[in-house]
Amino acid sequence: MRKIAKLFSFMVILASLSFLMVTQVFATGLFSENQIPKMTSKTLPSGIVSASSENAITPAWLAFDGNSTYDGDGYGGWGTPQKTGWLAYEFPNPKVINKYVMSHSNQWRETLPKSWTFEGWNGTAWNVLDSRSNITDWVSYTVKEFTFNNTNSYSKYRINVTENNGSVANTNNLIIVELQMMEGTQSTPITLTATGGDAKVDLSWNVVAGATNYTVKRSEVSGGPYTTIATAINGTSYTDTTVTNGKQYYYVITAVNTGNEIGISNDATATPHGTVTLPITLTLTATGGDAKVDLSWNVIAGTTNYNVKRSEVSGGPYTTIATGVNGTSYTDTTVTNGKQYYYVVTTVNTGNETGISNEASATPQGTVTQPPAETSGRAILTIIMDTGLEKEFDLSMTEVNSFIAWYEAKAAGTGTAIYAIDKHNNNKGPFTSRKDYVVYGKILSFEVNQYE
Numbered sequence: 001m002r003k004i005a006k007l008f009s010f011m012v013i014l015a016s017l018s019f020l021m022v023t024q025v026f027a028t029g030l031f032s033e034n035q036i037p038k039m040t041s042k043t044l045p046s047g048i049v050s051a052s053s054e055n056a057i058t059p060a061w062l063a064f065d066g067n068s069t070y071d072g073d074g075y076g077g078w079g080t081p082q083k084t085g086w087l088a089y090e091f092p093n094p095k096v097i098n099k100y101v102m103s104h105s106n107q108w109r110e111t112l113p114k115s116w117t118f119e120g121w122n123g124t125a126w127n128v129l130d131s132r133s134n135i136t137d138w139v140s141y142t143v144k145e146f147t148f149n150n151t152n153s154y155s156k157y158r159i160n161v162t163e164n165n166g167s168v169a170n171t172n173n174l175i176i177v178e179l180q181m182m183e184g185t186q187s188t189p190i191t192l193t194a195t196g197g198d199a200k201v202d203l204s205w206n207v208v209a210g211a212t213n214y215t216v217k218r219s220e221v222s223g224g225p226y227t228t229i230a231t232a233i234n235g236t237s238y239t240d241t242t243v244t245n246g247k248q249y250y251y252v253i254t255a256v257n258t259g260n261e262i263g264i265s266n267d268a269t270a271t272p273h274g275t276v277t278l279p280i281t282l283t284l285t286a287t288g289g290d291a292k293v294d295l296s297w298n299v300i301a302g303t304t305n306y307n308v309k310r311s312e313v314s315g316g317p318y319t320t321i322a323t324g325v326n327g328t329s330y331t332d333t334t335v336t337n338g339k340q341y342y343y344v345v346t347t348v349n350t351g352n353e354t355g356i357s358n359e360a361s362a363t364p365q366g367t368v369t370q371p372p373a374e375t376s377g378r379a380i381l382t383i384i385m386d387t388g389l390e391k392e393f394d395l396s397m398t399e400v401n402s403f404i405a406w407y408e409a410k411a412a413g414t415g416t417a418i419y420a421i422d423k424h425n426n427n428k429g430p431f432t433s434r435k436d437y438v439v440y441g442k443i444l445s446f447e448v449n450q451y452e
Contacts, residue, residue: 031099031147031262034180036089038066046092051078052085055172060087068103068178078179079111079172087176088158090121097129097157098184098261099147103177109138110167111175113159118146120154127152136165149217149226149254149264157181190265192253196272199245203253204237205265211255216240219250222267226252243272282355284345286362291337293362295345296329300355303347308332311342314359318344337366379450381421386444391436393421400448410440417441 039061042049051060058079067076078087100118118130130148138144159179167173192205203216214233217226218240230238243249249272253265280300287294295308306325309318310332322330335341340363347355379400381393395403399422409415423434 031182031184033182034101035091035095035097035183036064036179036181039064048090050088050090051080052087053080053082055079055081058172058175063087063176063179064089066178077175077177079175081171081173083164083168083173084161085174086158086160087179088121088156089179089181090156092155094153094155095181096150096153096183097181098150098264099145099182100130100157100159101143101145101178101180101182102159103143104138104140108167108170108175109140110165111170111173112138112165113161113163113174113176114165115163116159116161118148119158119160120150120152121156121158122152122154126158126160127154129157133163138165145260147260147262149252149261151264184263190253190255190263192251192265192268194249194251194268194270196270198274199241199243199272201240201243201249201251201270201272202237203240203251203268205253207236208255208263210257210262212258213256214238215254215256215261217252217254220247222250222269224250224252224267226250232256245272245274247271282345282347282357284343284357284360286341286343286360288362288364290366291333291335291364293332293335293341293343293364294329295332295343295360297345297357299328300347303349303354305348306330307346307348307353309344309346312339314342314361316342316344318342324348335364337364339363377450377452379448382447382449383438384444384446385438386442391438393423393436395421397450403446404448407440407443407446 036047037045039045039047039049042059042061049061049064054060058075058077060078062076063078065076097120102113104112114135115133117128117132119126120129121127129150130146132146135144159176161174161176164174190205190208192203195202205214208214213231214236215228216230216233216238217224218229219226229240229242240249240251248269250267250269252267254261255263280298282297282300284295284297297306305323306328307320308322308325308330309316310321311318321332321334330345332341332343340361342359342361344359345357346353377397379395379397381395381400381403383391383393385391403419403421406415406419410417418437418439420435420437423436
């Protein structure tokens, strides 16, 4: 490799001093200081440094020694003859890293990383936490800061470089001068809630101190990976309308300060759904009349008309007896008195039957004409009680008809529970009057035998 001539040593010293001033602001925003101690070897003072390969004069631990000088007067960084490779640091205890910083004080920009992934080791595989590509704007004695969303703790992190900036024939073709790692230190937790609606998900969260705006990210899998769907949100709510009803989505919100993501929310989930309209039950009633059955039902929204169907057996099969009924009632006159019929009504919309009612039953009955009551003569009224006791009374037909009227009224649900029958002069004895009281609920039957 080329060496910097001694003629330029003074310029190098000035440049180095300038870079030392820059390194003091590596941990900006709501992030911790560098979590990696200044290493003096691959294992001291703590942790373990490793790499895919290294040059003997630029071992991997030099990328963590706190020295950002890499020039002809000293090589304070990791270098490998390979054009690609990885550099890793393992913490003694797991940490949640959300930011990493790389510095540059080397004139050979073609040896610096161009494309890479930043990864965490979960014990069985490397998880990609951040991905960068086509990074060509390296400037000497400056730092590059990279932030990303991560809520998982890992003990081991690495940068896996898949492309350099073009070096192919130098002693070291891939160089990382200094690599630092920081944890997020957001002071206010971000609590995100998600509520599904009709073709939308409403998101809301709390204000985060230090945040200038927020970024919304979504995944179809819990834990990500997440895709950014909205940036520079100034408020604390957002509605995602690019969703499909019935599909579950997972969201996180990141707080942003001066372009850097400084914190991440919990993972909130919701499933959008269409408006559910509860069905209205089609309720049918049937009332028998003289050679007819009257049917009635309630209105069903969205129905253009109704069909009426009938069966002589409960449960069908039913025969359609009327179609295109526009109202909510129908009278079936094609019936026979004394025969039981079963009905259903179906709703119709644009020619299609869309619903069916309950089954309703009725038996048409002819008008029953009662013969005129006898009012002349007398009769023997025999009442048989539920105990088998028979009681006989010699009464006028007017009294008999009065008893019958009481009995029929009570059977219909009206009237008194007992009825007094005047015994007149029968075995009167010394009493001025005698009456026999019978209880409706104790009467089994009665008989009337009229005589002149």
